[in-house]
Amino acid sequence: MPPAGAAVVALGGGHGLHASLSALRRVVDDLTAVVTVADDGGSSGRLREEFGVLPPGDLRMALAALCGDDEWGQTWADVLQHRFAGHGDMRGHVVGNLLIVSLWEQLGDHVAALDWVGRLLGASGRVLPMALTPLVMTAQIRGVDPAAPDEVTTVRGQVEVATSEGTIQSVALDPPDPAPCPEAVLAVRAADWVVLGPGSWYTSVIPHLLVPDLCRAVVDTRGKVIVVLNLAPQDGETPGFAPADHLAALLEHAPDLRVHTVLADVRSVRDPGSLETAVKEAGARLVLADIAASDGSARHDPVKLAAAYDAVISDD
Known part of the structure; x- marks a missing residue:
């Protein structure tokens, strides 16, 4: 050890x-x-846009990873990671994301809320955001347009950066x-x-x-x-x-x-x-x-x- x-x-x-x-x-x-707080896709992106909060998804995954291998830990990890199906407004949302945002609204404190979730799960460690405001990823990407392979384009948003064609030259944050x-x-x-x-x-x-x-x-x-x-x-x-x-x-x-x-x-x-x-x-x-x-x-x-x-x- x-x-x-x-x-x-x-x-x-x-x-x-x-x-x-x-x-x-x-x-x-x-x-x-x-944990990074620049996600703008999926359930996290929807909650971020609607409530102006940090995207909770990566924080949730980190908390789930810290759950123990016993029945309590694995049960709560599964609950935390559960994604709703169906065809309504809840489709695609994740239980853990909703739990974290609920505690943020009640406590008004990002760190205290995450600590409370960790206590509920019996997490073997602590989860913290890297920043206290939602961030926007930007990237300089060469060859986004195949017709202009040498042209460098500024791309905004984590999902766009991660999925754009071309070669990433550098990344930055806004702010x-x-x-x-x-x-x-x-x-x-x-x-x-x-x-x-x-x-x-x-x-x-x-x-x-x-x-x-x-x-x-x-x-x-x-x-x-x-x-x-x-x-x-x-x-x-x-x-x-x-x-x-x-x-x-x-x-x-x-x-x-x-x-x-x-x-x-x-x-x-x-x-x-x-x-x-x-x-x-x-x-x-x-x-x-x-x-x-x-x-x-x-x-x-x-x-x-x-x-x-x-x-x-x-x-x-």
């Missing part, structure tokens, strides 16, 4: 952060998730200097380990480095930074990316970031020498491990990933 009392903060969103938290809760006692969640900044600064990735690279991982105060905390933290690479390129965000390209994109948006360890799946890295060179140039160490799901999908296996986290943190 990692050293007693080791504090770990994981930054991200969506399915990638869910996998990371599902693994970390198995080996870490002091765990905090810092560009949002108020961070103070508790998130404090958690990062006090952490022993900070985990970035896996996940949608440009819309879930990099956005944390675009919130100036939060990025400064990640750069200045006394903790060691672990970057977990994706298992495969992602259509719409990182098509054609090699593992080293993911690290390069991260450092382009945060040149002062000091990475301690890059963790990658041993079977997903086709050119380990190239990745080793890029990692060394970044001043980090490379750890290759079996962390992929055995079904052949581009998903991380929580149990295997937990073992890899345990080894990285315990052996340092």
Whole structure:
């Protein structure tokens, strides 16, 4: 097990952060998730537009990931993730999103409401938003129009950024200097380990480095930074990316970031020498491990990933 009392903060969103938290809760006692709040699609987008609140979806998924493996934890995780069917106005809404927004309205406090949901679930950790206002993702994308492959277009909205044709050159947030969640900044600064990735690279991982105060905390933290690479390129965000390209994109948006360890799946890295060179140039160490799901999908296996986290943190 990692050293007693080791504090770990994981930054991200969506399915990638869910996998990371599902693994970390198995080996870490002091765990905090810092979650992106730029989603504008699905149930989250509808609630965001109607009530002017933070999009709750990625926060909900993080809370579900922190539920235990016992009957209580798994029952509440399933309830939290339940999506309504039917043909009316409720179609597509998720129970956990509605619960979170209800508590936000009652308490008027983003963090306190998330803490209450965590208590209900018996969550093994804390979930915090990366900022206190809903954010809009923007991106400079080359080749959105196939007829003009060299033309760079500004695209707005997380869903549009994630699904547009072309190659993402850079991403930004609107507003560009949002108020961070103070508790998130404090958690990062006090952490022993900070985990970035896996996940949608440009819309879930990099956005944390675009919130100036939060990025400064990640750069200045006394903790060691672990970057977990994706298992495969992602259509719409990182098509054609090699593992080293993911690290390069991260450092382009945060040149002062000091990475301690890059963790990658041993079977997903086709050119380990190239990745080793890029990692060394970044001043980090490379750890290759079996962390992929055995079904052949581009998903991380929580149990295997937990073992890899345990080894990285315990052996340092």
